[in-house]
Amino acid sequence: MxxxxxxxxxxxxxxxxxxxxxxxxxxxxxxxxxxxxxxxxxxxxGGEVVPETPTAEPAGAGVGDPILESSAVSARIESASVVTADEGWRFTLAVNATNSGTEPAAVRLDSVTARNGETVDGTASTGQLSVGQTETVTRSWLLPPGERPDTVSITVLEYPDDGETQSTQYDVTLGDIPVSNR
The missing domain is CATH 1.20.5 (Single alpha-helices involved in coiled-coils or other helix-helix interfaces)
Known part of the structure; x- marks a missing residue:
């Protein structure tokens, strides 16, 4: 070479x-x-100062957060989880409700809407709560595989003395619910 x-x-x-x-x-x-x-x-x-990257605040309610603040019932999310499975992702929500109004009331968990827009029906209720009574209601929904919950529909039922039940529906936006594969 x-x-x-x-x-x-x-x-x-x-x-x-x-x-x-x-x-x-x-x-x-x-x-x-x-x-x-x-x-x-x-x-x-002493080089250039790099600004801190702001972290986004969760947009919705999470565990421990109060919900239904404008109703006759005060409530907060007691627990929430998403567990992965082959048939879908199981979302479980427990809401602790206290009748803070002046008449008997109830809280009913209705449907859940996933982030892809699909709504999954299913209900669970506290039953009628007397004034000052506290009860926890828990419901589980099977979401499509890979989907997380976006909103939950909650109905507050009031039972006034005149006998005509009044219902008010709330759509509660959920924050990041932890996902596990237990």
Whole structure:
């Protein structure tokens, strides 16, 4: 390969090319390693300040959050979870409700809407609560595989003395509900 190199000028050029070919990558590695080591040991010596990335606040209600604040019943989410399974993702919601109104009332969990827009029906109720009474209602819905809950429809039923039941429906937006594969 080097047999056709004649004369001192060609040998010198060949030596320079070999030195540059081997030395340049080594020089780049040494500078990179030195920079990393310097930042690790000394820290960033007064370089530009990088602003913190803001984290988005959860948009909906989560565990412990109050819901139905404008109704005759105060309620909060006691527990919420999504468990993965082959047939779908099981969403379970428990709501603790207290009748804070002046007449008997009930809380009914109705349908759940998944993030893809599909609504899954199913109901569970506290039953009639007297004034000041607290009860927890729990319901589970089977969502399509890979889907998380977006909103839950909740109905508050009031039973006034005149006998005509009044119902008010609320759509509660849910925040990030933890997903597990228990």
């Amino acid at each position: 080097f047999e056709d190199v004649d004369g001192p000028e060609q040998k010198t050029l060949l030596r320079i090319l070999i030195i540059v070919g081997i030395g340049l990558p080594i020089l780049i590695e040494v500078v990179t390693f030195g920079s990393l080591l310097g930042h690790h040991l000394v820290g960033d010596p």
